[in-house]
Amino acid sequence: EDQVTQSPEALRLQEGESSSLNCSYTVSGLRGLFWYRQDPGKGPEFLFTLYSAGEEKEKERLKATLTKKESFLHITAPKPEDSATYLCAVQVRGGSYIPTFGRGTSLIVHP
Amino acid sequence: EPEVTQTPSHQVTQMGQEVILRCVPISNHLYFYWYRQILGQKVEFLVSFYNNEISEKSEIFDDQFSVERPDGSNFTLKIRSTKLEDSAMYFCASSGTGGENYGYTFGSGTRLTVV
Numbered sequence: 001e002d003q004v005t006q007s008p009e010a011l012r013l014q015e016g017e018s019s020s021l022n023c024s025y026t027v028s029g030l031r032g033l034f035w036y037r038q039d040p041g042k043g044p045e046f047l048f049t050l051y052s053a054g055e056e057k058e059k060e061r062l063k064a065t066l067t068k069k070e071s072f073l074h075i076t077a078p079k080p081e082d083s084a085t086y087l088c089a090v091q092v093r094g095g096s097y098i099p100t101f102g103r104g105t106s107l108i109v110h111p
Numbered sequence: 112e113p114e115v116t117q118t119p120s121h122q123v124t125q126m127g128q129e130v131i132l133r134c135v136p137i138s139n140h141l142y143f144y145w146y147r148q149i150l151g152q153k154v155e156f157l158v159s160f161y162n163n164e165i166s167e168k169s170e171i172f173d174d175q176f177s178v179e180r181p182d183g184s185n186f187t188l189k190i191r192s193t194k195l196e197d198s199a200m201y202f203c204a205s206s207g208t209g210g211e212n213y214g215y216t217f218g219s220g221t222r223l224t225v226v
Contacts, residue, residue: 034214043115043202043217044154087154098144098167101154 003027004090006102013109016077021105023088024070032091033071034099035064037084044087078109113137115218117203123224124193132188132221134203143186144204144215145178147171154202160186193225 003026013019025033032051036044048057050066057064061082063074073086085106089099116135124130136143145157158168158178165178177189186205190197200222204215 036214041200041220041222043204043220044215046214046216049214089154096167098156098159100156103153 004088004100004102006086006088006105008105009103010106011108013075013078013107015079015109015111018074018076018078020075021073021086021107022070023073023090023102025088025090026069027090027092028095029093030090031093031097032099033066034089034091035062035071035073036087036089038087038104039084047086075107078107080109080111083107083109113216115203115205115216117201117218117221119221120219121222121224123226126195126225127192130190130193130223132190132201132203132223134186134188134218135184136186136203136205137207137216138184140205140207140216142166142206143178143180144206145188146202146204146217147199148202148220149199157188190223193223195225198223198225 005024007022032049034049035047037047038044048064050064053066053068055066061076065072085104087101087104089101091099118133143160146154147157148154156169158172159166160178175191179187200220202217202220204217206215
């Protein structure tokens with residue numbers, strides 16, 4: 001069965017303290033992997049799509065990378081406004097176009 | 112920036128009542144979706160809609176649920192007879208093309224509370 005696992009479940013950082021969030025997947029074949037940001041009481045906000053191992057995407061302090069088994073979302077010198085839940089979703093090759101979401105990592109950045 | 116608009120933001124309903132959740136997707140998008148998120152749990156797919164018909168649905172989307180695009184702008188989710196376990200955030204999303212290479216645009220959600 002296809003599965004998406006995100007770790008850690010929660011992460012607390014000090015402002016400026018860089019770290020990485022992990023999304024590991026066990027799917028029969030990956031069509032695409034998506035990262036979203038979700039603020040409390042809001043809908044997910046699209047960040048990145050990655051398609052193949054070795055691919056990287058960047059946006060401000062965020063950089064997403066992809067291997068054959070997992071993706072990392074690196075946060076460099078985070079600020080309090082980066083506090084949110086970060087969701088990973090995978091789209092399986094040869095199957096539905098509908099991506100399956102992981103449970104997310106809740107990030108809190110303290111000033 | 113274009114956005115997906117959902118109304119109401121919060122709905123409280125009695126068990127067994129019908130509710131209609133409303134969404135206005137981005138105007139030039141072609142694909143529409145409903146997702147739900149039970150408190151503390153992951154975002155779950157309900158249904159996708161394209162060309163005025165359901166293109167895909169999950170096991171959650173049973174006969175109690177229906178979707179409709181009554182005009183050129185609105186997209187609705189109806190729950191016929193609500194249950195306590197239907198309490199959740201319901202998100203509408205839209206996208207320009209199938210395959211979703213560019214991700215979905217989500218609305219801010221409707222918090223449904225069934226009492």
